[in-house]
Amino acid sequence: MSGAEAVAAPAEARPRRESPWRAAGGPLLRVLLPMGSILGLWYLAILTSGLPAFVIPRPERVLETLVEDRAFMAFHLLSTLKVALLGLIAANVAGVGLAVLFDSLPFTRSLLMPAAITLRNVPYVALVSVLMLAIGDTTGSKVAVVALAGFFPVLVNTMQGLRAADEVLLDRMRILNAGWWETFRSVRLPFAVPPIVAAQQIAGTSSIIVAISAEWMISSEGLGYVINRAMQTYRGDQVYAVALIATGLSLVVYALVQRLGHWFDWRR
Amino acid sequence: MAAPVSIRGVSRRFGESLALMPTSLEIAAGEFVALIGPSGCGKTTLLRIVADLQSPSAGEVRIGDDTAGQARRKRLLGLVSQRPAVLPWKTAAADVAFTQRVAGRVGYPAAGLLREFGLGGHEGKRPAELSGGMLQRVNIASAIAHDPAVLLMDEPFSALDEMKREEMGIWFDRELARRPKTVLFVTHHIDEAVLLADRLVVFSPAPGRVLDVIRVPVPRPRDPGFRRDPRFLETAAHVRRLLFGAEAVA
Numbered sequence: 001m002s003g004a005e006a007v008a009a010p011a012e013a014r015p016r017r018e019s020p021w022r023a024a025g026g027p028l029l030r031v032l033l034p035m036g037s038i039l040g041l042w043y044l045a046i047l048t049s050g051l052p053a054f055v056i057p058r059p060e061r062v063l064e065t066l067v068e069d070r071a072f073m074a075f076h077l078l079s080t081l082k083v084a085l086l087g088l089i090a091a092n093v094a095g096v097g098l099a100v101l102f103d104s105l106p107f108t109r110s111l112l113m114p115a116a117i118t119l120r121n122v123p124y125v126a127l128v129s130v131l132m133l134a135i136g137d138t139t140g141s142k143v144a145v146v147a148l149a150g151f152f153p154v155l156v157n158t159m160q161g162l163r164a165a166d167e168v169l170l171d172r173m174r175i176l177n178a179g180w181w182e183t184f185r186s187v188r189l190p191f192a193v194p195p196i197v198a199a200q201q202i203a204g205t206s207s208i209i210v211a212i213s214a215e216w217m218i219s220s221e222g223l224g225y226v227i228n229r230a231m232q233t234y235r236g237d238q239v240y241a242v243a244l245i246a247t248g249l250s251l252v253v254y255a256l257v258q259r260l261g262h263w264f265d266w267r268r
Numbered sequence: 269m270a271a272p273v274s275i276r277g278v279s280r281r282f283g284e285s286l287a288l289m290p291t292s293l294e295i296a297a298g299e300f301v302a303l304i305g306p307s308g309c310g311k312t313t314l315l316r317i318v319a320d321l322q323s324p325s326a327g328e329v330r331i332g333d334d335t336a337g338q339a340r341r342k343r344l345l346g347l348v349s350q351r352p353a354v355l356p357w358k359t360a361a362a363d364v365a366f367t368q369r370v371a372g373r374v375g376y377p378a379a380g381l382l383r384e385f386g387l388g389g390h391e392g393k394r395p396a397e398l399s400g401g402m403l404q405r406v407n408i409a410s411a412i413a414h415d416p417a418v419l420l421m422d423e424p425f426s427a428l429d430e431m432k433r434e435e436m437g438i439w440f441d442r443e444l445a446r447r448p449k450t451v452l453f454v455t456h457h458i459d460e461a462v463l464l465a466d467r468l469v470v471f472s473p474a475p476g477r478v479l480d481v482i483r484v485p486v487p488r489p490r491d492p493g494f495r496r497d498p499r500f501l502e503t504a505a506h507v508r509r510l511l512f513g514a515e516a517v518a
Binding site: 166168169171172173174175176177178182186187190266 | 319320321340341342343345346347349351352353355356357366367370371410411414420
């Protein structure tokens with residue numbers, strides 16, 4: 001492995017150098033290296049821990065499960081995706097909406113910010129329990145948990161972004177007697193977009209994990225439910241399969257947000 | 269389009285401290301007046317009061333028959349600051365057009381304006397792709413695109429290097445001959461003020477008080493050689509004496 005690292009290091013140090021080997025090998029190594037290390041540790045754990053196969057199954061068994069149970073997994077994956085996506089949208093509507101409200105009517109900030117911080121710091125487990133009692137096992141209750149977990153980084157980043165608009169540009173808008181909406185959409189919002197997109201890196205990836213956690217507690221659908229069921233039936237392979245899917249999904253969301261960020265970023 | 273500006277007993281305090289002593293000044297339509305003085309003398313404060321970006325503690329400003337607020341709401345004012353107030357994501361042409369859209373008035377068509385500002389061929393470039401001097405010209409083009417009657421300039425050339433600064437001054441002097449405006453120009457650069465202005469208002473250190481109003485005895489636009497003219501040198505020396513005392517010039 002040290003040999004592989006020695007090859008990877010110069011590629012990192014001189015990223016601008018045009019070399020076909022590096023161009024093809026760099027990204028490949030970046031994927032292979034962590035995957036190889038994880039697999040190595042996995043096998044090491046199997047060999048040394050002495051734990052039974054339903055607690056720590058072999059990687060190839062997990063892959064088999066992924067293939068064999070693909071329809072089952074896909075159904076629950078879609079259910080989780082729906083909860084995560086709706087929750088993320090709700091988190092953004094709430095986060096951006098509150099930030100705009102706080103920014104345009106400063107007194108609302110001192111009024112509502114303590115509530116936002118409190119909500120942010122309530123353990124999700126307690127929230128899920130209360131929502132379960134209040135509205136039962138519905139998509140709405142899970143979406144609400146995801147939204148509550150995700151709105152705060154969006155709120156904080158949007159507030160920061162709205163204040164980031166250059167003062168000379170705001171003077172320019174004032175001298176032209178531009179209205180609130182004109183100034184907001186032409187100057188302040190564009191300055192807020194990069195931090196709003198950056199917030200998605202937190203809110204987006206956590207939406208998957210929080211959706212799974214909520215499903216684990218209350219649902220009869222989704223990847224969280226699959227984990228719960230697998231635990232009860234000693235299907236460690238399914239638990240690991242879900243973990244793989246969730247990790248992959250988080251990486252995809254992260255990559256998508258990065259692309260989105262590049263697309264929307266006027267500084268590029 | 270140009271309008272007279274009347275500053276009547278305008279003063280400004282910030283909390284306990286007085287930033288600007290009561291100041292009165294009559295500026296004719298099309299006149300170029302430089303406000304010069306040490307840092308913190310209240311010249312920028314006075315400019316911002318005329319711009320209706322700050323309110324005076326006492327006194328009032330009239331632009332033509334309007335108050336500063338009415339003039340701003342009628343979009344009769346243009347503002348040029350030291351840092352270019354251009355939108356980083358807009359091209360030069362789009363930035364100029366943006367002023368016109370917000371002001372609801374096309375004073376000077378964008379393409380012609382940029383061409384005359386020496387920016388032909390650069391209309392499609394964004395701020396990051398332009399040099400400092402070009403960027404400041406885009407900034408000025410955007411500030412006057414809606415044909416304001418009064419142009420308020422706060423050290424517009426001070427971020428440029430010495431050579432560029434002089435070049436810009438000479439260019440701007442010519443430009444104003446084509447598009448007359450009443451100009452209020454804040455600077456702490458004596459030569460620049462004498463080169464460009466019809467009159468110089470010299471301020472004392474804080475709290476700002478008008479020490480003297482000096483007329484430059486040569487009409488605008490001026491020849492670049494004016495800097496070596498005895499009248500230029502004498503006026504600049506007079507301003508130096510006012511600002512730094514007699515020994516500084518001797």
